[in-house]
Amino acid sequence: MAESVFAPWNDPEAKPLIQFKGVTKRFGDFTAIDDLTQNIYEREFFALLGPSGCGKTTLMRMLAGFEEPTEGQILLNGVDIGHVPPNKRAVNMMFQSYALFPHLSVYDNIAFGLRREKKPKDEIHARVKEMLRLTRLDRFAQRKPHQISGGQRQRVALARSLAKAPKLLLLDEPLGALDKKLREETQFELMDIQEKTGTTFIIVTHDQEEAMTVASRVAVMDEGRIVQVATPDVIYEAPNSVYVADFIGDVNLIRGTARARPTDTPPETVAKPEPEPKPAPAPRETASAPAPERAAPQPNTLGRALHDKLLSPIFGKWLEDEPRRLPPPTAPEAPRAAAPETTAPSPQPQDIPPGGLEIDWSEGQAAIIAANGDPALDGEKVVLALRPEKLGIAKTRPQAPNTLKGKVIDIAYLGNISTYHVEIEGGVMVKAQAANTRRIARRDITWEDEVWLSFTATAGVVLKDE
Amino acid sequence: MRRFSWFNATSLTLGFAFLYLPMILLVVYSFNESRLVTVWAGFSTKWYGELLQNEEFLDAAWVTLKVAFFSSTIATVLGTMAAYVMIRAGRFPGRTLFSGMIYAPLVMPEVITGLSLLLLFIGIGLDRGVLTVVLAHTTFSMCYVSVVVSSRLSTFDQALEEAALDLGASPFESFTLITLPIIAPAVISGWLLAFTLSLDDLVIASFTTGPGATTLPIKVFSAVRLGVSPEINALSTLLISIVTVGVITASLVSKRAAVQRRREEQAAQRTA
Numbered sequence: 001m002a003e004s005v006f007a008p009w010n011d012p013e014a015k016p017l018i019q020f021k022g023v024t025k026r027f028g029d030f031t032a033i034d035d036l037t038q039n040i041y042e043r044e045f046f047a048l049l050g051p052s053g054c055g056k057t058t059l060m061r062m063l064a065g066f067e068e069p070t071e072g073q074i075l076l077n078g079v080d081i082g083h084v085p086p087n088k089r090a091v092n093m094m095f096q097s098y099a100l101f102p103h104l105s106v107y108d109n110i111a112f113g114l115r116r117e118k119k120p121k122d123e124i125h126a127r128v129k130e131m132l133r134l135t136r137l138d139r140f141a142q143r144k145p146h147q148i149s150g151g152q153r154q155r156v157a158l159a160r161s162l163a164k165a166p167k168l169l170l171l172d173e174p175l176g177a178l179d180k181k182l183r184e185e186t187q188f189e190l191m192d193i194q195e196k197t198g199t200t201f202i203i204v205t206h207d208q209e210e211a212m213t214v215a216s217r218v219a220v221m222d223e224g225r226i227v228q229v230a231t232p233d234v235i236y237e238a239p240n241s242v243y244v245a246d247f248i249g250d251v252n253l254i255r256g257t258a259r260a261r262p263t264d265t266p267p268e269t270v271a272k273p274e275p276e277p278k279p280a281p282a283p284r285e286t287a288s289a290p291a292p293e294r295a296a297p298q299p300n301t302l303g304r305a306l307h308d309k310l311l312s313p314i315f316g317k318w319l320e321d322e323p324r325r326l327p328p329p330t331a332p333e334a335p336r337a338a339a340p341e342t343t344a345p346s347p348q349p350q351d352i353p354p355g356g357l358e359i360d361w362s363e364g365q366a367a368i369i370a371a372n373g374d375p376a377l378d379g380e381k382v383v384l385a386l387r388p389e390k391l392g393i394a395k396t397r398p399q400a401p402n403t404l405k406g407k408v409i410d411i412a413y414l415g416n417i418s419t420y421h422v423e424i425e426g427g428v429m430v431k432a433q434a435a436n437t438r439r440i441a442r443r444d445i446t447w448e449d450e451v452w453l454s455f456t457a458t459a460g461v462v463l464k465d466e
Numbered sequence: 467m468r469r470f471s472w473f474n475a476t477s478l479t480l481g482f483a484f485l486y487l488p489m490i491l492l493v494v495y496s497f498n499e500s501r502l503v504t505v506w507a508g509f510s511t512k513w514y515g516e517l518l519q520n521e522e523f524l525d526a527a528w529v530t531l532k533v534a535f536f537s538s539t540i541a542t543v544l545g546t547m548a549a550y551v552m553i554r555a556g557r558f559p560g561r562t563l564f565s566g567m568i569y570a571p572l573v574m575p576e577v578i579t580g581l582s583l584l585l586l587f588i589g590i591g592l593d594r595g596v597l598t599v600v601l602a603h604t605t606f607s608m609c610y611v612s613v614v615v616s617s618r619l620s621t622f623d624q625a626l627e628e629a630a631l632d633l634g635a636s637p638f639e640s641f642t643l644i645t646l647p648i649i650a651p652a653v654i655s656g657w658l659l660a661f662t663l664s665l666d667d668l669v670i671a672s673f674t675t676g677p678g679a680t681t682l683p684i685k686v687f688s689a690v691r692l693g694v695s696p697e698i699n700a701l702s703t704l705l706i707s708i709v710t711v712g713v714i715t716a717s718l719v720s721k722r723a724a725v726q727r728r729r730e731e732q733a734a735q736r737t738a
Contacts, residue, residue, distance in 0.1 A: 066628055086631040099629035103647045112643075113633030147730045164633065 006216060007231075008041035015078075017042045017168065017200050018063070023072035025058055025224075032058040034224035035072070045194050045201045047211035050221035051247070056204045059221075060170050063202065064093045076167065087116075092166040096173040098157035100145040106156050107132070107141040113164045131159040134193065151182050158190075162197060171203040175210060187213045208248050212236065220244050236387075242463050245385035250419075252386040252430045254368065255465060256361030260378035261369070263355040352401045352457045359384055359462070362426030369401050373462035381465040390459040391432035393420055393451055395444065400454035406430065408449045420445065422453060489706060496699035503694045513696040514704075520697060526685035530665060533596060533681060537603035538660035544604070545611025545660075546653055550641075552612070553619040571609045579606055580673030587674060594676025602674040603664040610663060611656035618652035662709075 008014035016039035025033040032055045040046050048056040061067045062074060065086030074082045081089055092113070101109050110131050114124040132138045135155040140148050145156065154174065161169055174190070175183045191214050194201050205211050211218045212232040219229045220243075228240045239245035242253065357373030359382060368384060397403055406424035413436075420432045432453050445451060496514075500507035517523060552565045571579060583602045584594075592598060626648070630640035646653070668683040675684060686698055 064628075064632055066631075086628070087634050087636060091632075093629070093632050095625045095629055097623060097625050099623065099625035101626060101629075101644055101648075112630070112635075116634035116639065143734075144730075146727060146734070148734045152734075160629075160633070 006043070008044070009039070009217065014041055016040060016075075017044075017077060018202075019073075019075040019078075020059075021073040021075065023062070023069045023074060025055075025062060025067060026070045032224055033062070033069075036224070036226060038219065038226055038229065040200065040202065042200055043198055045191065045203070045214055045216045047215035047218045048202065048204045048221060049208055049211040049218055049247075050206065052206060054221040055224040056206075056221050057172065058224075060093070060172055060202065060204045063168065064091055064170055065089050090164075090167045091170065092161040092164055092168075093170040093172065094157050094161040094174050096176055098145075098153050098177075100153055100156055100160070102145050105142050105144055106137060106148065109145070109156055110160045110163050112160065117164070127163060131163050134162070134196070135159040150177060151186065154178060154186060158193070162193070162199065165197075166199065168200045168202065171201060173205055174203065175205075175207075183210070184213075190214055212248075220247060222247075238461060239385060239463070242383050242385065242466050245383075245461065245463060250388050250431060250433075252384075252388065252391075254359070254361050254384040254386065254428060254430075254460075256359040256368070256382060256384065258357045258359055258373060258377045258380050258382040258462065259367065260375040261354065261356050261358050261371070263375070356457070357382070357462055362428070365404075365426045368460075369457045370460055370462045371401075371457035377462060377464060383463045383465050384460040385463055386430075386455065386460040388419060388431040388433040389417075390455055391430070392454040393422070393432045393434055393445060394454065395449065395451055397452045398454045401457040402455050402459075404430065404453045406451060406453060408445060408447055408451055411445075411447065420451070422451060424453065492699055493703045493706065496696060496703040498696055498699075501696065503696060503699070513700040517697045517700045517704075523682070523685060523697070523701065526680050526682045529596065529679055530682040533599050533603060533671075533679075534661045534664035537600045537664045538607060538657050540600070540604045541608040541660045542611050542653060542657040545608045545656060546615050546649075548608070549612040549616035549619055550645075553616050553622075554624075568609055568612055571606050572613070574606075576606070576667075576669040577673075580670040583670065584673045594674060594679070596679045598674045598676065599671050599679055599681065602670050603660075603667060606667075606670060607660035607663045610659050611653075614656040614659060615649065615652050618649050622649060 018038075018040040020036050020038045023033055023036045024031065034055075036059070048059060050056045058067060062069055062082075065081070065084060065088075069082050072082075073080050076089070076091070081091075101112065104112065107128055110128045111124055114127055119127075128141075129138075132141055135158055137152065137155055137159060140152060140156075145153055148156070154177070158174070171190075175186050178186060187210060190201075194214075201214075203211070203214060212235070215232060217229055218232055218235050219226045220235065221227065222243055228235060228244045230238075235244065235248055239248065245251050246253065352369055353371040355375065356369070356371035357375065357377060358367040358369055359373075360367050361384070370384060373382075392398060392400070397405075404422075404424040406422040408420055409423050409429070410421035412419040412421070415436070417433050417435050420434070422430050422432060424430050430453060495503055495506075497509050497511060498506060499510040499512075548568055552561075552568065555561070580602070583598075583605065587594060587598050622645070626644055627640050630644045631637065635643060666683055667681075668687055671681045672684050672687075675681065682701075686701070689695065689698060
C-alpha cells in the first residue's frame, strides 16, 4: 500500500482512537443501537450515514456523553468513557442547531469552553484569536449570534467546538441549515479545517452526497446496526448489500436467478506462464478508483484474462479479506498489467471475460452476464445493482456484452445530465443517465423512442437478494 | 380596509366604557373639592396633600411593599426551580400529578387558601404578622411564576445546555451562565406578576395578618366600611398612574428592542 494513502483501518498496527465494543442502547423496548462494534482511527473523517431513526444520532450522543450505553463499552484511547459525564470528556460536538449562546458575543461563545478550564486570560485570548482567524470571523468577534448570517453562525459553532482542541469532534448534521451552494463550499472548508487541525471528525448526516464528499470512511447504518463501512468509492462501486446500493445514489435493481458461467480459459490465454512482475500495479488500482473508466466499451480481452487467471488467483484471497475493494479492474487498467506482452490476439467475439455469473431475469430474455459475480451464488436469487451512469443509451443496437431493448417513458433533464426512464422488454423500469454533451435541441432521443441500453459485463454488482 | 360600521363602534364604546368608566369616575372624584364622593364641588388637589399626611396609610403602604418584595422574590426562586424540574427532569413516576398540583392554587378559592394557611400558622404556633403574610403570599404567587417560567422553558432549545456541558461547564454553571440569562425576561415578568398579586391581595392577607402588619388593601377596605373618603380616591389614582406608566414603558422598551433586533438580523443577512 502506498505510503501517501491515508488508510489506518487497513493497518493492523494502527491503534484506534475510538472503539465501540458490543455497544447496545435501548430506550424502553426500543433498541436504538444493536450490539455495535467498530473502530475509528485518529485523523479520520468518519461519516455516519443513514435514514432518520437508524441510530446514528444516538451513537453520536453516546460519544458526546448525553446518552449512556445500556451494554458494551466505548473506549477513547483505550479508556472506557461510557459513563463519563459530557463535561469531563475530551470530546466536543457541533450541534445541528449550532446552539450558539444568544446572549454572548461571537468572541465569548468561542471563549466559553476555554474559560471553563480556568486557563490564563492571555492564553484564552490567543486561542480565541486563532480560532477566529481559522474560521475567517475576525470582523465579527463582537457581534451577537443574531447579528450574523447563517453561514457565519455555522463557522462560529465550528470554532467554538474546536477551541478546546478536542481529540474528537462530533458534527451533527452540521450543514443541514445552509442552502445548497453554501453547503458545498462549507464541505470543502470543513475538510480543509480537519486537515489543518488534524482532529478526528465524526459527522452524522442523512445526505449521502455530503458523506461521500467529506469522509475518509462512510458507515451506512440501518436499524441500529452498521451495514457497511468503507471508503466512499467502495461504498458506491461495491456495496455489500441491496440496502446500501439502494441507499447510496441512484440504482437500478434487476432481480433474477444466478447461474455460474464456465470459467475455462479461452485458448489465447496460454500467455499464462508469464511470471508476475506485477504485484505493484494491483494494489494501486484499489487505491485510485477511476469510476468512469468502467464504462469503456471495448475491454482488452488479454489483459482481462491475464488479470482473472493470473493476478486474481495470486492476490485473490488476500484481496478478498479485509474491507471490500473495488471490483476487478476493467479495460484501461488491464493493458498496464499486460504491457510486457507483445501479442494480443482477440479470438473472443465480445470481449467478455470468463467466469462470474449469468442472471436469468426474465422469461424469453437473454441472460445478463456479470463477469464479476461471485460463482458461489450459483442458483441463488440475486439482484444486479446497476448505476444509471454505467448504462449506455443508443437508438441502434451497440456492440456490448449486455444489451436491453426498451422504450423511453420519461426524461428528467437536469442540465448537465439527463436521466432516461426506460421500460425494457420484460416490463422492468430502468434508469440510464447520459451527459448532455450536446445542446438540448440536438438531442436525438425523445419520449416513446425505441432505444437500446448497454453495459459491460462488470458494470453491475451482483448481490444476494434479501 | 374594512369599513368601520356602527355596530363595531357601538360594541367598542360599550366594552371600553364597561372596563374604564369606574376608574375614570374614581380618578375624577379624587380631584373633588368636596368631602362627599358623589357631589362635585370644584377642582382641588387637597386630598393628595392629606394623603401624604396620613401616617396610617403610609405605614400600610410600606408594609405592603415589603411583603410584596419578599414574597415575590421567594416565589420567583421557588417557582423557577419548580418549573425547571417540571420541564427538564423528564419522566418520573407522578410527574403529571406533581405538575397538576403546582398549578392547583391558580383555581383554588382564595378563602380556602387563606383559611388553611391560618389554621396551619395557629397549628405550628407561628405568631401572625409580616412573616406570615409573606409566607402566605409566596405560597399562592409561586404557581403563577412557575406557569410563566415553564412556558418559556418549554420553548428553550435544550441543545444550548448540552452545548455548555459539552464545553466543560458543570450543570450548575450551565444553568447560571446559559439558561438563566436566556430565560431572564420570563423570570422578571414572573417576579412582576407575583409582586402585583401580592400588592392587591386582600383575602389571604386578612386571614394571615396580625398586629402591625396591616397591608394597604386591608387598610383601604376597612376605611371604606366607615365611608369612602376622597383620600382613598387619591391613593387609587396614584396606584393607577404608577401601573400605567410602568406598563407603557415596558411595552415601548420591548417593542424597540424587537425592532432593533429585526434590523440587525436583516443587516446580517445582507452582508453575508
